[in-house]
Amino acid sequence: MASARQTIVDPAARFETRAATREAPWVKWTLIVIALSFFALFLLMPLAAVFAEALRKGWAAYFAALVEPDALAAIRLTLVAAGIAVPLNLVFGVAAAWAIAKFEFRGKHFLITLIDLPFSVSPVVAGLVFVLMFGAHGWFGAWLNAHDIKIIFAVPGIVLATVFVTFPFVARELIPLMQAQGREEEEAAIVLGANGWRTFWHVTLPNIRWGLLYGIILCNARAMGEFGAVSVVSGHIRGETNTMPLQVEILYNEYQFAAAFAVASLLALLALATLGIKTWVERRAGRASRTIQDDASS
Amino acid sequence: MKRSTLFRALLTGVAAAALSSVAWADQTLLNVSYDPTRELYQAFNAEFAAHWKKTTGETVTIKQSHGGSGKQARSVIDGLEADVVTLALAYDIDEIAELSNKLPKDWQKKFAANSAPYTSTIVFLVRKGNPKGIKDWGDLIKPGVEIITPNPKTSGGARWNYLAAWAYALKKNGNDEAKARDFVAKLLKQVPVLDSGARGSTNTFVQRNIGDVLLAWENEALLSINELGPDKFEIVVPSLSILAEPPVAVVEGVAKKRGTEKLAKAYLEYLYSPTGQKLAAKNYYRPRNPEHADAADLARFPKLDLITIDSVFGGWQKAQKTHFSDGGVFDQIYAPGGK
Numbered sequence: 001m002a003s004a005r006q007t008i009v010d011p012a013a014r015f016e017t018r019a020a021t022r023e024a025p026w027v028k029w030t031l032i033v034i035a036l037s038f039f040a041l042f043l044l045m046p047l048a049a050v051f052a053e054a055l056r057k058g059w060a061a062y063f064a065a066l067v068e069p070d071a072l073a074a075i076r077l078t079l080v081a082a083g084i085a086v087p088l089n090l091v092f093g094v095a096a097a098w099a100i101a102k103f104e105f106r107g108k109h110f111l112i113t114l115i116d117l118p119f120s121v122s123p124v125v126a127g128l129v130f131v132l133m134f135g136a137h138g139w140f141g142a143w144l145n146a147h148d149i150k151i152i153f154a155v156p157g158i159v160l161a162t163v164f165v166t167f168p169f170v171a172r173e174l175i176p177l178m179q180a181q182g183r184e185e186e187e188a189a190i191v192l193g194a195n196g197w198r199t200f201w202h203v204t205l206p207n208i209r210w211g212l213l214y215g216i217i218l219c220n221a222r223a224m225g226e227f228g229a230v231s232v233v234s235g236h237i238r239g240e241t242n243t244m245p246l247q248v249e250i251l252y253n254e255y256q257f258a259a260a261f262a263v264a265s266l267l268a269l270l271a272l273a274t275l276g277i278k279t280w281v282e283r284r285a286g287r288a289s290r291t292i293q294d295d296a297s298s
Numbered sequence: 299m300k301r302s303t304l305f306r307a308l309l310t311g312v313a314a315a316a317l318s319s320v321a322w323a324d325q326t327l328l329n330v331s332y333d334p335t336r337e338l339y340q341a342f343n344a345e346f347a348a349h350w351k352k353t354t355g356e357t358v359t360i361k362q363s364h365g366g367s368g369k370q371a372r373s374v375i376d377g378l379e380a381d382v383v384t385l386a387l388a389y390d391i392d393e394i395a396e397l398s399n400k401l402p403k404d405w406q407k408k409f410a411a412n413s414a415p416y417t418s419t420i421v422f423l424v425r426k427g428n429p430k431g432i433k434d435w436g437d438l439i440k441p442g443v444e445i446i447t448p449n450p451k452t453s454g455g456a457r458w459n460y461l462a463a464w465a466y467a468l469k470k471n472g473n474d475e476a477k478a479r480d481f482v483a484k485l486l487k488q489v490p491v492l493d494s495g496a497r498g499s500t501n502t503f504v505q506r507n508i509g510d511v512l513l514a515w516e517n518e519a520l521l522s523i524n525e526l527g528p529d530k531f532e533i534v535v536p537s538l539s540i541l542a543e544p545p546v547a548v549v550e551g552v553a554k555k556r557g558t559e560k561l562a563k564a565y566l567e568y569l570y571s572p573t574g575q576k577l578a579a580k581n582y583y584r585p586r587n588p589e590h591a592d593a594a595d596l597a598r599f600p601k602l603d604l605i606t607i608d609s610v611f612g613g614w615q616k617a618q619k620t621h622f623s624d625g626g627v628f629d630q631i632y633a634p635g636g637k
Contacts, residue, residue, distance in 0.1 A: 136377030136398065145377070148555075153378040235378040236363045237328060250364070253497045254336050255525045 050268050053261035065251075065259035066266065073239040074247035074263070077158065081230075081243060082223035085162040089219055093170025094212070098204075101178030102186070112175070118167045126164050127232025130157055153235030158243065161229040166219045173215030177208055210285035214278065221274045225267060324357040327558055327565060330380035332367035332454055332544070333497040334518040338581035339384070345577060346568050350561070358561060366495035367454030374398070374549065381553045381562045384546045386454025386496075388412070389614040391547050400551030414543035415569035416583035419604055420455075420462040422534040423503065423512040423519040430510045434536045435466040438511065439484045446509035447489055448499040450622050454544070455496035457622060459513040462540040464621075465605045469538060483631035504531065515542070517582035520598060541604040 055062055065071060096115060100108060118126065132138050134151035144151060151157045185207070189199040205212075227245040234241045242250060244267055251260035331339060343360040350358050363370065363378070367386035374380050375397045385391055388406055395401040406413045424432055430443050438445055448456040460482065467481035468474070490508060493499040496518055503512040504522050511534075512519070519533050546569065548562040568574050572590035579591030584599055611617035621627045 131376055134377075136375065138376075141377060150377075150379070152376070153373065235373055236365055238362045240361055253333075253364075253501070255522075 047268060050261055050264050053257060054265040056261075057258045061258055062262050062265075065256075065262035068259070070239045070242070071247060071259070071263055074242045074244050075266070077155065077240075077242065078224050078244045080155065081159050081162045082220055084159050085166050085223045086216060086220050088163055089166050089170050090212075090216060092167070093172075093174055093215060093219075094208075096171040097174035097178050097208075100175050101181075102183050115168050115171050118165050123165055123226065123228030124232055127161055127229040130160055130164075130233050152233045153237070153241060155241065157233035158230050158241060161233050162223050162226055165226050165229050166223045169219035169222065170212065170215035173211050173218070174208055177211040178204075181207055210281055210288060213281050214285070217274055217278055217281065221271065224270055324359075325558065325561060326359045326361060327381045327561055328361045328363065328379060329382050329384055329565075330363045330370050330374055330378060331384040332370060332386040333364055333495045334455070334500075334515055334521070335384060335544075336362070336364050337521065338517075338578065338583060341581060342569070342574060342577050345573055346565055349568060349573070350564070360565070366448070366452045368452045369494070374400075379552050379556070380549050381556065381558045382546065382548055382566055384544065384566075386542075386544050387457060387614060388543070388545050389457075389618045390454060391545055392615065394549070398551070400549050401547060402550065405547045406545060408548070409546065409566060410570060411586050412543055413545040413547060414586070415546060415566075415574065416544070416578040416585055418516045418542045418544065418583055419539045419602070420458050420513060420536075420542065421516045421519050421539065422536060423514050423522065423531050424510065424534055426530055426532055428532060428534065432511050432534055435463055435481075435538070436470070438463075439481065439488065443488055443511065444490055444509040445485060445488045445511055445513060446499050446503045447492070447513040448496055449492040449494055450628055452494045453496055453499075455515050455518070456492075456499075457617075458515075458540055458542045460621065460628065461607065461611060461617060462536075462538075463513075465540055465610045466536065466538050468610065469605075479627065479631060486632045516584075516599070520582040535600045535602050538603045538605065541606045543607075 066075075096111070099105075100112060131152055133140060134144060134157065135141055136145060140151075151160070185203050186199050189203045194202065224243075225245060226243075227249075230243055231246060231249075234243070234246055236242060236246065236250070238250070244263055248260050248264045248267070251257075251263060329339060329343075339360075339362055343362070347358050347360065350356060363373075363380070365373075367390050370378075370383070371385060371390035371393050374383060374394050383391055383394065391401065391405060395403050395405055402408075409415070422432060422438075424430070430437070430440070432438065432443065437443070447459045450456040450460050463482050463485055464478050467478035471477035471481075491502060493502055496515060499512060500514060500518055500522050502508050504526050514522075516533075519531075523531050523533065546566050548559065548566060550559070553559040553562045569578070570586065572587075575585040575587050575590035576592065576595075579585045579588070579595040582598065585591045588596055607614060607617060611620075619626070
């Protein structure tokens with residue numbers, strides 16, 4: 001039931017108690033100190049710097065920077081883009097993982113490779129692809145212009161770019177999970193008379209829900225934080241096509257450092273919240289798999 | 299079962315966040331501009347909106363987009379619906395006219411003074427006390443001087459920088475093109491990093507503390523001193539520089555489609571009005587009609603020998619073709635990281 005991540009029952013403890021595998025204390029402590037100082041230097045310090053800069057001019061200036069109309073518009077656009085991209089990729093991810101894990105068909109490996117494409121393509125290229133397709137001189141440019149439909153340099157382009165870069169997250173999380181689970185339980189449900197939907201809601205979904213939630217969290221974090229692809233298709237219109245990461249860049253370029261870091265700190269808070277939820281999900285998933293194992297063995 | 303209900307609720311919650319509305323004002327105008335004009339148009343847009351409300355009773359919201367001049371022109375060509383463009387140099391607007399047919403080829407005759415309501419020039423920004431003793435273009439190629447300038451391929455300001463250096467060398471060496479080429483090649487060898495836009499270069503110099511001298515728009519140099527402290531930097535005015543004319547134009551194809559022709563024209567004309575000229579001077583641009591500006595603002599502009607692109611380089615089309623096109627002089631003399 002559990003993926004590789006959750007089955008490990010802390011081998012470190014077992015390692016430590018045996019003389020043969022125990023390291024000399026200085027090796028142990030040197031390693032710990034190196035790891036921790038690296039962590040402090042490259043993660044904690046920059047994070048602290050973001051908040052210190054954001055609050056340099058005090059709390060009043062901090063909140064003023066966040067409720068400024070252009071900043072609010074950027075926050076709203078980021079939420080809209082993530083709010084569309086995440087559910088779309090949720091549906092796609094479940095469908096793709098289902099197809100790959102439960103069926104045999106020609107071109108399956110090609111599909112798996114294709115799902116990974118957004119991971120391997122540079123986000124800037126991803127953005128340019130949309131300019132080539134929907135730009136004034138792109139494939140559909142003339143038609144779009146004739147029908148007065150705006151895709152790039154407008155909200156739809158930003159949503160498209162976000163969907164593209166966050167495409168693999170849910171599917172990638174679910175495929176190994178569903179492959180490991182196999183199809184016995186679904187087959188049993190069908191034999192017992194459940195229809196497709198019922199099987200999905202009552203058998204498949206409960207089995208994959210933690211993996212799914214994990215995928216959604218990662219997908220959402222990337223959707224809100226994406227810079228490169230969105231920057232290419234944005235057009236940088238203030239208060240209209242700037243997402244939060246783009247707004248940070250603009251404010252920084254306008255010498256409004258405190259405001260830039262205030263918006264940046266929101267993104268950082270989002271990352272911290274994501275981290276918190278992720279830890280919680282992992283713990284729940286671990287507990288859920290253990291309960292199932294206990295049930296099975298008793 | 300309880301848990302899966304909670305889970306479903308969570309999913310619908312995410313979907314609900316997607317629904318949100320954007321408020322639209324009566325009429326909107328999109329001004330696509332280059333990097334250092336941010337502060338100018340922030341002030342000018344507020345003034346114009348008030349003026350328009352008073353004279354016509356209509357509410358207008360002006361949206362801004364900023365970036366490297368060449369990049370912004372590219373976006374307009376690709377379909378960014380700018381009602382007006384206010385870019386760093388004429389060539390970039392020529393490109394829009396050439397590649398998109400949204401502008402007439404003679405766009406530069408539509409407004410007074412080559413369609414440039416304000417001008418600027420290129421000066422040097424050095425660290426306080428001028429530790430490397432930089433006084434003129436000739437001092438830039440002394441050994442050990444690190445120069446910061448953006449990439450002429452993407453930045454308008456960088457092209458003005460490059461041409462100003464070239465013009466200085468021409469004058470110094472009795473119009474010897476080979477010597478001018480040699481001088482600019484030497485100068486480029488002392489540039490550690492070419493940013494894509496003027497504001498990026500300014501940040502490299504003032505924030506990241508890289509380099510001994512920044513070749514900058516006069517307005518950008520004055521602004522950064524004002525924003526980041528006169529105790530850290532000072533301006534050096536060279537013996538000769540170039541008259542930079544950042545032009546403006548109505549993107550007629552877009553304005554006609556959106557029904558903003560009259561508004562767009564009035565917006566750009568207002569730049570020439572006493573209010574517009576005064577704001578330009580306040581934001582460190584040299585006004586075309588200095589009689590409208592505050593004397594204190596004008597006092598910040600030193601007098602210096604300014605050459606024009608038409609007299610020395612035969613206009614932007616020719617300068618662009620010779621120097622900045624693929625395989626042009628810049629490509630021949632600039633080798634990244636080369637010594």
